Amino acid sequence: MDLKINDLSKTYGHQKAVDNISFEVKSGEIVGFLGPNGAGKTTTMKMLTQYIHPDHGSIWYGNSRNQDNVDIRRSIGYLPEHNPLYEEMPVLDYLAFCAQLQGVQTSEIPVKIRDMVRKCGLDEEKHKKIGELSKGYRQRVGLAQAIIHNPKVLILDEPTTGLDPNQIVEIRELIKELGREKTVILSTHILSEVEATCDRILIINKGKIVADGTVSNLRKQTESRQITFARIEGLDSDQIHKALSGIPGVNHVDLINKESNRFEVQSTSDESLNRAIFKLCVQNNLELLEMTPMETKLEDIFRDLTLN
Template sequence: MDIKVENLKKRYGSQHAVNDISFEVKTGEILGFLGPNGAGKTTTMKIITCYMAPSSGHVKLGNYSIHKDQEAIKRSIGYLPEHNPLYLDMPVIEYLQFSGTLQGVPKSSLRERIKAMVRMCGLDKEKHKKIGELSKGYRQRVGLAQAMIHDPEVLILDEPTTGLDPNQIVEIRELIKEIGRAKTVLLSTHILPEVEATCDRIIIINDGKIVANGSPEQLRKEASGKEISRLRIEEFIDQQSVFDQLKALPTVELVEVLEDGRFQVESKSDEFSRKNIFKLCVDNAWVLTEMTPIERDLEDVFRNVTIN
């Protein structure tokens, strides 16, 4: 089931929490929703789940509209809210039962669904405990289990790995990836490596507006634009002369000497300098022991588009 968001706006008084955003998520796609705190991620998710109404704009899940088919949309969505609210005095099994019956899981298959969720989310040892007795990681698993109990076509996860240890994070990522093969997944997070590891596509939102949209590779490429290489050159006589000759190459825009003695060379836009650098070293009988292409990571991309 595809999610289609069109010109969505949400105002709180004079402040725009979400300001005219449009995007689409296809079935079988995992979309990462990134943005600084207060950027409008959670508000967008709450509108998609029919928890709140937009000031204007439209969201469609398949053929369902948030304005007309709220009950059908709620049944099609599995939602894990930001702070994972749980009834702490309820045992895990009872909670999943409650959640399943509310989402319309037939009585005949409820037991099987609960068993499957307990197995899938690794809750077997803890299933008879009260939720209040569980660690944060297990509570997060219970939250995920309740979101998936009715086998929804769309999963919306607001910061699903908050509070988990590194092993649990890897497990949950694998789980999300597995689910994402057949379903539509929209997840928000602050953890950038997580988006890279899990998501097919990323949307970065800032001040209620979409500021970047594409696959992690695409975004990195767009953000860097220019070729950057890090060089380790040995057996030269004068560092300054190396610096000058590198700078004099026609394709090079910027040369920097790093603290450890390596050089960082940035090419001009749409130019490539690596062949020229190699030739220069050969001509001068310098020994080139390292030439590492530097890629911008998502953190740079994120900072670039979110810091005004």
């Protein structure tokens, strides 16, 4: 099911939590919602799941609009922030309860539960009460209740918080697998997670979308500077520093390691720095031991877009 969001706004008191955002998500796409805390990610997700009503704007779920609609809610799976659960319920009962509420046929419920227990790796803990589970398992239960009715749209608010690295990889794989046929929107502030799982990134800041595109597209858009690491020997490090700073276009040179003469060279120009550094070494008879161009990290893009 495709989602189409038009001019969505929500104000709490005087604060605009979400400010006129519009975007589309196609079926089979995994979109990562990225932004600093308080940027409006969770509010947007709550509006998408019909938990709160937008002040303004519309959400299209396929061909139907965003009225309070049971059928629409049945086609959405939602893992809320902080993953609230009924602590006193055993895992299996809780999953059955959620399946019932989402209109899964009574005869299918045992099959669905077995399926979820296997998919989310809950087998060892399935008879325990939810309150007795560790955080990782609670997160899996939260994910299982979100997908037990096989929803077309999956909305996950920080799905991997509190998991250990192995669990994170597992959950990411699961999300990727689900994303092949569903529309998935997940929010996170772990940047590597977005790179690992998402087809597309939406960066949101102060209630507005500040970037929308694939990871590589965003890199191109924001790549205003180029960074190269170089190890150069043959002269005193101060002199090399001076020479590197003299290259046209270079705006900043950092000596990272004095013993091995390792420099970080930053340039503003689009032209490749590497060639200039190489020429410099040849002309001055220096030994170029290492030269590594560095990709702009998602972290830098994020910082650029959200820190103003």
